Amino acid sequence: MICLGIESTAHTLGIGIVDDKGNVLANCKKSFFPDIGIHPREAAVHHTKHAVELVACALESAKISAEDVDLISFSLGPGLSPSLKVGAVVARTLAIGLNKPILGVNHCVAHIEIGKMKTAVKDPIVVYASGGNTQIIGFSGGKYRVFGETLDIGIGNMIDKFARKVGLGNPGGPIIEKIAKKGRYIDMPYSIKGMDMSFSGLLTFAVNSFLVKKEKIEDVCYSLQHNAYSMMVEVTERALSHTGKTEVLLTGGVAASRMLQGMLEVMCSERGAKFNVVPVEVAGDNGAMIAWQGLIEYRAGRRQDISETEPDPKWRTDEVEIGY
Numbered sequence: 001m002i003c004l005g006i007e008s009t010a011h012t013l014g015i016g017i018v019d020d021k022g023n024v025l026a027n028c029k030k031s032f033f034p035d036i037g038i039h040p041r042e043a044a045v046h047h048t049k050h051a052v053e054l055v056a057c058a059l060e061s062a063k064i065s066a067e068d069v070d071l072i073s074f075s076l077g078p079g080l081s082p083s084l085k086v087g088a089v090v091a092r093t094l095a096i097g098l099n100k101p102i103l104g105v106n107h108c109v110a111h112i113e114i115g116k117m118k119t120a121v122k123d124p125i126v127v128y129a130s131g132g133n134t135q136i137i138g139f140s141g142g143k144y145r146v147f148g149e150t151l152d153i154g155i156g157n158m159i160d161k162f163a164r165k166v167g168l169g170n171p172g173g174p175i176i177e178k179i180a181k182k183g184r185y186i187d188m189p190y191s192i193k194g195m196d197m198s199f200s201g202l203l204t205f206a207v208n209s210f211l212v213k214k215e216k217i218e219d220v221c222y223s224l225q226h227n228a229y230s231m232m233v234e235v236t237e238r239a240l241s242h243t244g245k246t247e248v249l250l251t252g253g254v255a256a257s258r259m260l261q262g263m264l265e266v267m268c269s270e271r272g273a274k275f276n277v278v279p280v281e282v283a284g285d286n287g288a289m290i291a292w293q294g295l296i297e298y299r300a301g302r303r304q305d306i307s308e309t310e311p312d313p314k315w316r317t318d319e320v321e322i323g324y
């Protein structure tokens with residue numbers, strides 16, 4: 001069975017093709033990262049512009065024709081409403097045109113399942129760290145429960161906003177990580193409330209440290225990452241302790257961060273847990289993870305009528321019934 005998956009929740013339009021053994025046959029994508037940040041309507045225009053070429057790219061990379069596709073899946077939510085609508089329209093067009101089944105899946109759960117499939121981890125505490133989302137998750141009672149999450153902005157958005165405000169370019173994650181290598185720690189806010197994290201105070205403090213207090217950029221980058229990632233590691237460790245789980249899976253675009261990987265690895269080794277990280281090529285938003293999620297759910301018997309494919313921009317991770 002072959003599934004074509006469409007990702008369009010935010011900055012990226014991705015078209016991926018996956019077979020039922022989990023082989024990624026194609027994973028084409030185009031991202032929209034303007035200097036002033038993402039306007040939802042402009043992101044939708046970007047996705048509309050590139051949809052046809054990306055479908056063609058995916059079919060060509062997979063060396064299959066459209067008729068060989070058995071299932072169309074797409075991100076039903078959560079995400080930016082205008083962007084989600086583009087993905088849904090592309091999915092419906094393909095499903096109706098090719099007379100194939102359609103399944104709208106949860107974007108966050110797809111980040112988890114592609115990580116589980118690629119690393120063979122079984123029952124982890126998941127650190128889901130991306131542009132718009134930051135959640136510490138564990139499976140319990142038929143759902144992926146959110147044990148802790150950001151109370152304001154996502155970790156990736158926080159880092160990208162910092163980079164834009166101090167003129168480092170966009171997206172900031174990889175740029176800041178490189179600069180931070182030469183930095184040393186200066187004191188910054190550290191904000192955990194129960195199991196939840198808050199990043200906006202840290203962002204303001206870091207921007208002012210550079211623009212007003214004239215601290216060195218490498219020290220600010222290092223300390224910003226240090227405190228943000230420390231908060232995530234602390235909540236993850238507490239989630240391991242509360243649940244008795246013994247594995248950690250890091251997934252989402254910020255999983256590419258070597259610093260975050262290293263800090264989680266140290267915490268895991270100190271308490272005898274196994275650390276796993278999603279491969280970088282499927283870490284950020286991509287169509288292959290949506291295709292894989294569609295395949296898993298279709299094989300488990302989930303079906304959806306076209307009339308049920310209206311996107312849900314606020315569909316949370318912990319609202320999804322995991323029926324497989």
Ligand code: AMP
Binds near residue numbers: 132157174
């Ligand atoms: P996603 O929303 O899952 O596609 O992830 C995109 C986010 O990943 C953006 O905010 C990037 O800045 C971030 N990112 C990518 N590489 C790195 C890195 N090496 N360190 C930190 N953040 C990163």
Ligand code: MG
Binds near residue numbers: 107131284
């Ligand atoms: Mg994402």
